[in-house]
Every structure is written in structure tokens, then in C-alpha cells.
Amino acid sequence: VEPISLGLALAGVLTGYISYPRLYCLFAECCSPKRSLSREALQKDLDSKLFGQHLAKKVILNAVSGFISNPKPKKPLTLSLHGWTGTGKNFVSKIIAENIYEGGLNSDYVHLFVATLHFPHISNITLYKDQLQSWIRGNVSACARSIFIFDEMDKMHAGLIDAIKPYLDYYDNLDGVSYQKAIFIFLSNAGAERITDVALDFWRSGKQREEIKLKDMEHALSVSAFNNKNSGFWHSSLIDRNLIDYFVPFLPLEYKHLKMCIRVEMQSRGYKVDEDIVSRVAEEMTFFPKEERVFSDKGCKTVFTKLDYYYDD
Numbered sequence: 001v002e003p004i005s006l007g008l009a010l011a012g013v014l015t016g017y018i019s020y021p022r023l024y025c026l027f028a029e030c031c032s033p034k035r036s037l038s039r040e041a042l043q044k045d046l047d048s049k050l051f052g053q054h055l056a057k058k059v060i061l062n063a064v065s066g067f068i069s070n071p072k073p074k075k076p077l078t079l080s081l082h083g084w085t086g087t088g089k090n091f092v093s094k095i096i097a098e099n100i101y102e103g104g105l106n107s108d109y110v111h112l113f114v115a116t117l118h119f120p121h122i123s124n125i126t127l128y129k130d131q132l133q134s135w136i137r138g139n140v141s142a143c144a145r146s147i148f149i150f151d152e153m154d155k156m157h158a159g160l161i162d163a164i165k166p167y168l169d170y171y172d173n174l175d176g177v178s179y180q181k182a183i184f185i186f187l188s189n190a191g192a193e194r195i196t197d198v199a200l201d202f203w204r205s206g207k208q209r210e211e212i213k214l215k216d217m218e219h220a221l222s223v224s225a226f227n228n229k230n231s232g233f234w235h236s237s238l239i240d241r242n243l244i245d246y247f248v249p250f251l252p253l254e255y256k257h258l259k260m261c262i263r264v265e266m267q268s269r270g271y272k273v274d275e276d277i278v279s280r281v282a283e284e285m286t287f288f289p290k291e292e293r294v295f296s297d298k299g300c301k302t303v304f305t306k307l308d309y310y311y312d313d
């Protein structure tokens, strides 16, 4: 049999079993409204990669896996991640994206907005609102299971985020587009002081950080995000109308967590873990409050560049 006929015959047999879109999706990234996620895989990723964030881990695992497995969610999933710099908010968004789309943050169905980069000028706010709406509408029309990440919410001009309010609400469809399968993740430092106060109280009273419960944080978090003039949520109808499903606190990281981040980085660069260097790099970081030196000022953010100093390759 000549190769072309054989190929055609094979394709014919295959398409008999697998429809064209499914066949195509074996080889390329696809958006499917049924796009699923393995709860076990997400849990494994969070357990092995995210340090010191027992609250965030639990909320995110339940929220994301519950939402994805629901065939008919009533509204899109909206997560608002809050906490000190370098504590893992972007990192977790990346983990979520990777567990839903192989391409992770580079997937065509995952969109990242950075307030200071994409919406820098307050004078253009009306234009930004229009652009944001049509961007979201266009992307959700193309893929219902789109993921939108808004970084630096606290630097976003008050009011801009309200432009997307209709998309986060309980509508079956708006102008023929349904937003109910989309995921919106908002990242901000708003509320970080309040979270730190709670963590510090626990530390000072000799309690384990893992004893901190969501209810110790949640209310204060939504109120402080709402009241903080520097937060993009300020007077936002997203909070007013309860459109945020989960406020997720990220705790400030301690010395031991920095060491964990450094070890991971050493391994990913192909080095054997050298505990002496791990301690030296961790000790170079600055900690607060000044007297007790409990939490890292920059979380795990700058440990990687400090590591460069010890390896000159």
C-alpha cells in the first residue's frame, strides 16, 4: 500500500474513534469547557513547593478543585490573595495555571495584568476600562475556562476593577457570553500588616503558626482591603456585592522558610545542597520586627540573587 493511502486510512480509522478536536488536543494545547484538574496533583504541588502557607494551601486546593469539578458553576471563581511581598502569591498563581494548562502562565488561556505596567496613567482610566472589558469578553468568548490574574491590585486605580464587575456576577450570560467557568485571581499587599500582626501575636504567645485559622484572618482582611485607600478594591463594588469568593491570606515567611527556598533553588541549579551556604544566605536577609527578627522583610524574593554571590559560573 502506498504511504499516502495508508496515512489516509489510518487517519480515517483514528477519527472513527477520536473526533477531530480531541485528536488535535492530543498534540496541541486546547481550551475545553470540560477542562479538568487532578486534585491530587494540585495538592502534591502545593505540599512540595509552597512553604509556610498552610491557610493558603487549604483554601486554594478546595476552592480550585471544587470549582473545576463543578460542571455548572453559578459564577466565575474569584480569589483575592493578600500578603507580604515575596510570600508566594505569584508563585501560587503559577501553580494553579500549570495545573489547569500545561503551558502554565504562557498558555494562551492564561492572562496576566500588572497594574503599573498595563494601567499606568490615571488620566486614561476610561480607556483602560473599555480595553479591559473587551479583552476579557474576547478571551472568554474564545475559551470559557480562561484564567485572569491581576497583579499589584493595591496599585490599581480605584474604580478600574469595577469595570469587570458584571463578568464576576451571577449571570448565565451577557450578550451571549457566559463567564461562569472563568477564574479571576487578584494579588495584592493590602492587608499584609494585619496578617503580620496576627502571625506575630501567635508567635509571641508561643503558639504554632499552623494553629492560625482562617477565621482569625478573613474578616479583617476583607475590611482592611476595602478600607485601604491605596488598594484597587477601595470602595469597590466587588467587595460590596460579595463577588470575591475567597480572601486568601499569605503569612510572612520565617528564617526556616527562607532556608527551604534556598535549598530548592540550589537543587534547581543542579548543585548539591550545602547547609553552610544555605545558612549564610538566609542570615544575610533582613528580618522584622527589629528586636525579635521573626519575619523576612522580602520573603523569599531576593534569596536567589544572593545565592549568585556564592556560585560564579
Ligand SMILES: Nc1ncnc2c1ncn2[C@@H]1O[C@H](COP(=O)(O)OP(=O)(O)OP(=O)(O)O)[C@@H](O)[C@H]1O
Binding pocket: 049, 050, 051, 052, 053, 083, 084, 085, 086, 087, 088, 089, 090, 091, 092, 187, 188, 189, 253, 261, 299, 300, 301
Ligand atoms: N511560600 C513560598 N514557598 C516557596 N517558595 C516561595 C514562597 N514564597 C515565595 N517563594 C519563592 O519566591 C519567589 C518570589 O515570590 P512571589 O513572586 O510569589 O511573591 P509575591 O508574594 O507574589 O510578592 P509580591 O507581593 O512582591 O508580588 C517565587 O517565585 C518562589 O520561588
